[in-house]
Amino acid sequence: MSTWRDEKNQKARGRLERCLSESFPSCVLSHALRQPLIPPTQRRAVESYWRHHPLLADRLARALAAKSGQPAGWQWRLGTDNGSGLPLSFRTPPAPYREAAFARGPGRCCVCGQPVYRLGWHRDLWGDGKPNRNAAWHAACVAAWQFWTGPTDYLRVLKLRQKRRCAATGRRLLRTAEVDHRVPLFAVWSDHRSRSWPELLAFWGAPNLQVINKAAHLEKCAEEAAERSKRRSVLLSPNESTPGESQP
Template identity: 70%
Template sequence: MPGIFPGAVLAHALSRPFIPPTPRRAIEGYWRAHPLRADRLARALALRSGAPEGWTWRLDGAGGTARSLSFRTPPAPFREQLFSRGPGHCCICGQPVFRLGWHRDLWGEGKVNRNATWHAACVAAWRFWCDPSDHVQVLKRRQGRRCLEEGKRLLKSAEVDHRVPLFSVWRDRRDEPWPSLLAFWGAPNLQVVNREAHVAKCAREAGARSGRREIVSPSPLAEV
């Protein structure tokens, strides 16, 4: 155990039924248990970095260096080869990675960890952004176990939903600053709703999406 160690992480580790065997495992376990904190921290670190000059959000195949396979994957400029900052810097937020995958140099060593390319917090945040349904219980507690669409108590079949659908983010908001975009995958844009309410919301969104396509597509009569 290092002489200096994050107090919250140590308290969490010692409260576990099985104490993590190493300091790194303790840090990883702490962030896994606190995905909402990891989400806030990762977005704050991304805001500190800002988007690299010349970067734009593209999908795979557009430009040859994009890492996003679809609009459902969070944009991550520092994962792209052209904008990567290399070992010792997080490939998600772009900030330096220090000892044990921590985001601050608590030990005053003045050097980055050249063996790391992720913050432990950013690992947890990325999993939260890509698979929010795995954290449904955490999101339920945040809402007081109430459905935000109906106002009723959440049922066991409740599902995680994006308030602003991700297809709408790609279609209408992809030119927004990159750190702001991450909020659409994070806690500010996530809610847990009962299944029936979720189905109805998806139907409304599909109808609006279909209506927009009809408006945008040219009329066959115009070609006659």
Template identity: 65%
Template sequence: MTTSQWRTLRNGQARARLERALPPIFPAPVLRHALSRPLIPPTPRLAVESYWRNHILRADRLARALAARSGTPEGWTWQLDRNGSGEGRAGSFRTPPAPYRDPAFARGRGACCICGQPVYRFGWHRDLWGGGAPNARAGWHAACVAAWKFWLAPHAQVRALKLRQRHRCATSGKRLLRTAEVDHALPLYQVWREHRTRPWPELLAYWGAPNLQVVNRAVHVLKCRDEAAERSQTLRLSRFRVIEDESGFSVIEEG
């Protein structure tokens, strides 16, 4: 059996299985996408996941919009888990803040642990079926899972980001080369240092598409050099403290 014959046989079986499992109401764009794939997903849930994986910028926008609908939980502040206590907080500023993953603010099953909104059938974000109640067995939206992976590893979606920029370097305007790299326009260390008091939904934009750009490697190397120099200078200056006493001002070195 050749590869094309195997694919035809496999897709026929997968399509039949998918059509048997489809409810009367199902998102039309997801179904169109599923039937156009080289390998058709055999279940509605896999079809939804495939849709968001292949529309990653749309998933990013949706996840941030759902987070804005939930808002910042009362009493929550962005903190890092420096001691590895495992309380739901990230250990590094490179991981997006996620208050609803913290047990103290989690909304329980049926609510997305990333955005906090109710989760319905197949990981969908809206109740298209009129059931009224979220899926108690679900803990995340399919779109939010795709967005979370995108925020953690944006380089995996360099193709989509290049297409958004029409294959032009965001800094130099030149044609993007094959070695082009994904970069955070505002470095994440600077987000932690200067913007961590902003509302949580606004913070997510620093990991999402609004703060991502694709630049040629040579440009990225120079940008990283400048950022490293700025961080080093800031660290050196933070060791000194200006105090005022009866004799005037003096500078002391700490640590």
């Protein structure tokens, strides 16, 4: 097995170095050469880099979104069918540039709205000023979107960020620890919907994610369920009679 891997890595490294451009990011190359199986192409090396750095991808994607800003006339809405381009649930991050009315066209990232350059990179390292018109995602934004929509897949990364301590109790994280949103997403929809789009993204990103032990998570979920029930009862309660109206 070791011989097979060594031979495979030797071929992959040779292929990668043959097609390597002078402007290829050095951080990506260093990462690629450290992998158990070296990616054989520049694009796969870039994808591997961002896949292994989800917190960095999250931070970069939100910074690029802040650079683009919220499109004029956009507001966070939910759709009723997949054809609308709108998210069907408040659990999906708002993405105005994925909506047909605000899409910026070929060569622009559908997540952050910024130009996409060669290999899905977010900066024009090659200096030709030409976005890749066949691309609609930054490689970093792909990794960030996966992080936002499936944070439980990044439990190990988030545990390391917290030095394996429960964010709720301060005790050591157990094997059954779970990822949690500090501000629950239903509260983001109901209480923070009017915030600007770049600010909203932080509720899906690292600033709003924590790892807590299962017992603490169950307790928090129970409190959140009670809060949601209370909100529903307020919304469904009959309106109070206005002054002057007869009482039943």
